[in-house]
Amino acid sequence: MKSEDLIANYLEKNKSRFIDELFELLRIPSISSLPENKNDMLAMADLWKHKLADAGADSTKIMPTEGNPVVYAEKIIDHSLPTVLVYGHYDVMPVDPAGLWKTPPFDPVIRDGKIYGRGADDDKGQSFIQAKAFEILVKTGLLKCNVKFMLEGEEETGSPSLGKFCEQNKDLLQADIIIVSDTGMVAADIPSITVGLRGLCYMEVEVTGPDRDLHSGIFGGAVANPANVLSKLIASLTDNDNRVNIPGFYDDVIEYTPAERNELSRVPFDIDKYKKSLGISDIYGETGYSTIERTGIRPTLDINGIWSGYTGEGAKTIIPSKATAKISMRLVPDQDHRKIALLFEEHFRKIAPASVKVTMTNLHGGQYYISPSEIPAYKAACRAYETAFGVTPVPVHSGGSIPIIPAFEQVLGIKTILMGFGLESDAIHSPNENFPLYNFYKGIETIIWFYIYFAELYRKNA
Amino acid sequence: MKSEDLIANYLEKNKSRFIDELFELLRIPSISSLPENKNDMLAMADLWKHKLADAGADSTKIMPTEGNPVVYAEKIIDHSLPTVLVYGHYDVMPVDPAGLWKTPPFDPVIRDGKIYGRGADDDKGQSFIQAKAFEILVKTGLLKCNVKFMLEGEEETGSPSLGKFCEQNKDLLQADIIIVSDTGMVAADIPSITVGLRGLCYMEVEVTGPDRDLHSGIFGGAVANPANVLSKLIASLTDNDNRVNIPGFYDDVIEYTPAERNELSRVPFDIDKYKKSLGISDIYGETGYSTIERTGIRPTLDINGIWSGYTGEGAKTIIPSKATAKISMRLVPDQDHRKIALLFEEHFRKIAPASVKVTMTNLHGGQYYISPSEIPAYKAACRAYETAFGVTPVPVHSGGSIPIIPAFEQVLGIKTILMGFGLESDAIHSPNENFPLYNFYKGIETIIWFYIYFAELYRKNA
Numbered sequence: 001m002k003s004e005d006l007i008a009n010y011l012e013k014n015k016s017r018f019i020d021e022l023f024e025l026l027r028i029p030s031i032s033s034l035p036e037n038k039n040d041m042l043a044m045a046d047l048w049k050h051k052l053a054d055a056g057a058d059s060t061k062i063m064p065t066e067g068n069p070v071v072y073a074e075k076i077i078d079h080s081l082p083t084v085l086v087y088g089h090y091d092v093m094p095v096d097p098a099g100l101w102k103t104p105p106f107d108p109v110i111r112d113g114k115i116y117g118r119g120a121d122d123d124k125g126q127s128f129i130q131a132k133a134f135e136i137l138v139k140t141g142l143l144k145c146n147v148k149f150m151l152e153g154e155e156e157t158g159s160p161s162l163g164k165f166c167e168q169n170k171d172l173l174q175a176d177i178i179i180v181s182d183t184g185m186v187a188a189d190i191p192s193i194t195v196g197l198r199g200l201c202y203m204e205v206e207v208t209g210p211d212r213d214l215h216s217g218i219f220g221g222a223v224a225n226p227a228n229v230l231s232k233l234i235a236s237l238t239d240n241d242n243r244v245n246i247p248g249f250y251d252d253v254i255e256y257t258p259a260e261r262n263e264l265s266r267v268p269f270d271i272d273k274y275k276k277s278l279g280i281s282d283i284y285g286e287t288g289y290s291t292i293e294r295t296g297i298r299p300t301l302d303i304n305g306i307w308s309g310y311t312g313e314g315a316k317t318i319i320p321s322k323a324t325a326k327i328s329m330r331l332v333p334d335q336d337h338r339k340i341a342l343l344f345e346e347h348f349r350k351i352a353p354a355s356v357k358v359t360m361t362n363l364h365g366g367q368y369y370i371s372p373s374e375i376p377a378y379k380a381a382c383r384a385y386e387t388a389f390g391v392t393p394v395p396v397h398s399g400g401s402i403p404i405i406p407a408f409e410q411v412l413g414i415k416t417i418l419m420g421f422g423l424e425s426d427a428i429h430s431p432n433e434n435f436p437l438y439n440f441y442k443g444i445e446t447i448i449w450f451y452i453y454f455a456e457l458y459r460k461n462a
Numbered sequence: 463m464k465s466e467d468l469i470a471n472y473l474e475k476n477k478s479r480f481i482d483e484l485f486e487l488l489r490i491p492s493i494s495s496l497p498e499n500k501n502d503m504l505a506m507a508d509l510w511k512h513k514l515a516d517a518g519a520d521s522t523k524i525m526p527t528e529g530n531p532v533v534y535a536e537k538i539i540d541h542s543l544p545t546v547l548v549y550g551h552y553d554v555m556p557v558d559p560a561g562l563w564k565t566p567p568f569d570p571v572i573r574d575g576k577i578y579g580r581g582a583d584d585d586k587g588q589s590f591i592q593a594k595a596f597e598i599l600v601k602t603g604l605l606k607c608n609v610k611f612m613l614e615g616e617e618e619t620g621s622p623s624l625g626k627f628c629e630q631n632k633d634l635l636q637a638d639i640i641i642v643s644d645t646g647m648v649a650a651d652i653p654s655i656t657v658g659l660r661g662l663c664y665m666e667v668e669v670t671g672p673d674r675d676l677h678s679g680i681f682g683g684a685v686a687n688p689a690n691v692l693s694k695l696i697a698s699l700t701d702n703d704n705r706v707n708i709p710g711f712y713d714d715v716i717e718y719t720p721a722e723r724n725e726l727s728r729v730p731f732d733i734d735k736y737k738k739s740l741g742i743s744d745i746y747g748e749t750g751y752s753t754i755e756r757t758g759i760r761p762t763l764d765i766n767g768i769w770s771g772y773t774g775e776g777a778k779t780i781i782p783s784k785a786t787a788k789i790s791m792r793l794v795p796d797q798d799h800r801k802i803a804l805l806f807e808e809h810f811r812k813i814a815p816a817s818v819k820v821t822m823t824n825l826h827g828g829q830y831y832i833s834p835s836e837i838p839a840y841k842a843a844c845r846a847y848e849t850a851f852g853v854t855p856v857p858v859h860s861g862g863s864i865p866i867i868p869a870f871e872q873v874l875g876i877k878t879i880l881m882g883f884g885l886e887s888d889a890i891h892s893p894n895e896n897f898p899l900y901n902f903y904k905g906i907e908t909i910i911w912f913y914i915y916f917a918e919l920y921r922k923n924a
Binding site: 212222317318364428432 | 495496555556562646660662664671672673675676677678680682684685686687689690692693694696697698700704740741742743745746748753757761762763764765766767768769770771772773774775776777778779780782785786787788790792815816818819826860861862886889890891892893894
């Protein structure tokens with residue numbers, strides 16, 4: 001039987017089991033940022049370990065880290081064959097605002113051809129594509145690579161333990177390439193390979209005025225109101241062209257040439273569809289750049305959260321004692337997240353008035369990543385998409401950050417290929433996260449072909 | 463026995479009972495803004511009704527309104543005598559942030575000579591001064607006025623039902639003067655009469671961007687972030703001199719003459735004590751005005767609450783769908799709160815970018831009030847303070863608002879004298895609200911003398 005028939009037959013026979021198994025994963029509320037879900041993290045790791053063993057791994061283990069454990073699995077066929085290291089994460093984001101979910105986030109369902117549930121895409125659904133592609137390769141005898149899996153449980157809180165874990169397990173993790181399914185496609189019919197990721201600098205700032213909430217009548221007008229002050233400070237961080245106003249912020253930003261920008265503009269993009277899909281009447285961003293450029297090659301500054309004072313029903317007349325904001329900046333080559341954190345802190349302290357106290361915490365940071373397009377693995381990925389989708393994939397600069405990807409290169413010396421199958425409409429990190437069944441199955445096919453082509457190209461190169 | 467001895471004896475004998483009774487009032491969590499405390503409002507009204515009957519009222523009743531009921535009580539001695547209408551409120555503010563209370567807010571205690579508990583000052587403690595002064599006058603035979611009590615249960619939510627209640631009960635409420643204990647004194651040894659109250663315009667604004675929270679990496683830089691936008695809008699509402707930037711806002715503000723400002727500056731004020739009592743390193747406010755002026759005769763704009771996006775632990779990388787703020791303005795003569803609300807809405811809509819939707823709600827409004835100093839009741843109040851404290855009271859412009867006071871004049875045609883006994887350090891509307899025992903007892907004495915002098919002056923005038 002031809003390879004394509006072997007694959008198609010196996011997939012067709014096992015489709016409903018694959019979904020049942022994915023639902024098992026989706027039912028565990030493995031929210032890494034909430035201490036109350038600690039036990040769910042362990043249950044999640046354990047379930048994944050069994051899934052990978054069932055899929056065909058020879059050896060599986062749950063390895064401790066300083067935080068949540070890593071699930072490791074491998075199938076080593078022959079040391080002369082190339083080795084692929086699959087990275088994914090089994091943790092998910094919180095579900096709030098919980099009230100906006102149409103069905104409970106941890107009670108997965110299929111509606112209109114999509115799997116709904118927290119983690120359906122990010123990253124349980126996408127990691128499971130990797131697991132099931134591996135299973136089919138093993139069970140059909142098509143696997144011609146060594147395979148290692150490393151699934152972590154802290155990606156959504158910034159992978160605080162994984163860098164050290166990699167350093168401590170360099171030998172175990174040796175591979176020729178890392179592949180990751182945790183990114184998106186341009187559209188349902190346009191696959192893409194993510195060749196750029198932005199870096200991240202995430203700060204929390206707290207502005208304190210009086211040592212308690214005050215009556216806004218008796219004190220209003222005479223005492224600095226931390227919420228007013230914080231609003232002014234935040235407002236001053238971006239100018240009228242939506243450029244970041246922190247001195248030195250753009251010093252290391254690589255400006256693209258007109259030719260490079262022209263290349264970027266070839267990514268298909270429908271502004272009306274984009275606006276409609278988000279329910280917005282207009283786009284908004286840095287003057288002089290397109291939407292693709294704003295999210296791909298330009299840095300940002302966004303308020304991720306802000307809170308102060310009375311937030312209940314009706315009118316409470318207080319001057320709040322404190323106001324707090326979470327402020328994150330997405331960074332691009334060659335901005336260093338550590339330097340940006342220092343520039344931010346220095347600037348923020350400078351602009352704050354003497355009448356308030358300011359404290360700042362650097363909650364998270366990570367470098368940008370640029371993926372090379374000349375290596376065999378990239379070419380194998382392109383051919384895999386062409387076979388599965390019948391379309392050449394588009395290289396895209398994603399606006400998101402996966403800070404552990406640049407760390408892999410730094411610590412392990414291995415490049416990463418980002419083969420993601422999500423869509424914008426999957427609503428990751430939001431209520432009603434979903435993942436189309438079409439993308440799930442197409443993803444499995446694509447990853448299978450990646451292994452097949454990668455083994456071929458690797459042999460030729462050797 | 464002389465009047466002063468009669469009063470002193472009665473007070474001395476009943477001091478501890480007065481505190482016990484006040485504690486009964488303080489134990490009921492009559493938070494008018496929270497629907498879950500609805501039954502507490504009714505229990506509170508009922509307890510007050512009994513307290514006023516016990517104090518000597520001939521007739522008491524709980525009268526329905528469109529919201530929480532009014533407690534009404536009266537003692538009519540002789541229609542040729544002057545009638546005093548006492549106004550107070552039995553509702554209190556919410557207790558949040560609940561974690562900052564040293565002892566539970568509804569479990570009153572005495573610590574260091576102060577009563578601690580929500581409502582200890584505002585306004586259960588102060589209203590109870592009125593009730594106990596009335597009791598002593600009745601029981602010692604010194605009462606030479608008719609007395610009416612009207613206690614409402616919605617002051618902290620802006621007295622939404624009391625205006626209509628007054629209109630429907632004009633005859634019942636007829637009186638020569640209204641007295642209210644719901645304001646403060648300049649210092650523990652400097653009594654004051656509040657001759658001015660600021661008006662209030664309280665708005666809630668909601669800025670909506672995308673129809674759900676978005677991933678701040680994938681969309682950051684290309685979509686208007688409602689929290690960034692709201693911060694910019696709020697920041698633009700005040701200028702670098704801390705003047706309100708809404709066109710027309712100052713059109714009706716009465717500018718004080720140098721002579722009037724000089725008079726105001728005679729109120730004793732210690733800037734270092736002020737800063738220390740609030741835990742602030744510097745004051746802050748409209749350029750060109752003193753702290754007394756900023757809170758007394760100048761309007762303000764304060765954020766009372768703001769919330770958007772992720773407010774939990776750690777780093778969640780979202781662009782929030784919505785951002786909301788509660789924004790209130792304190793107003794001074796001759797600013798009309800209805801006109802200011804319109805100016806605010808018009809301006810805010812104008813400055814909001816097309817990429818977001820803005821909705822606004824006018825949560826509360828009330829006019830400023832100026833109390834006359836030539837009428838017999840004002841003179842009686844001055845003499846009462848002189849007798850009780852040995853000091854002439856200082857006339858002050860309070861920064862706070864009691865919107866029902868100007869409504870009393872409009873609907874009932876009766877002036878109000880504000881005889882309050884609170885201190886800045888009482889922390890009303892804040893955690894650890896308290897009321898010094900000294901102020902409680904001195905307040906009772908002062909109010910007793912007010913009745914005595916008012917009856918005398920009224921007779922002379924007649």
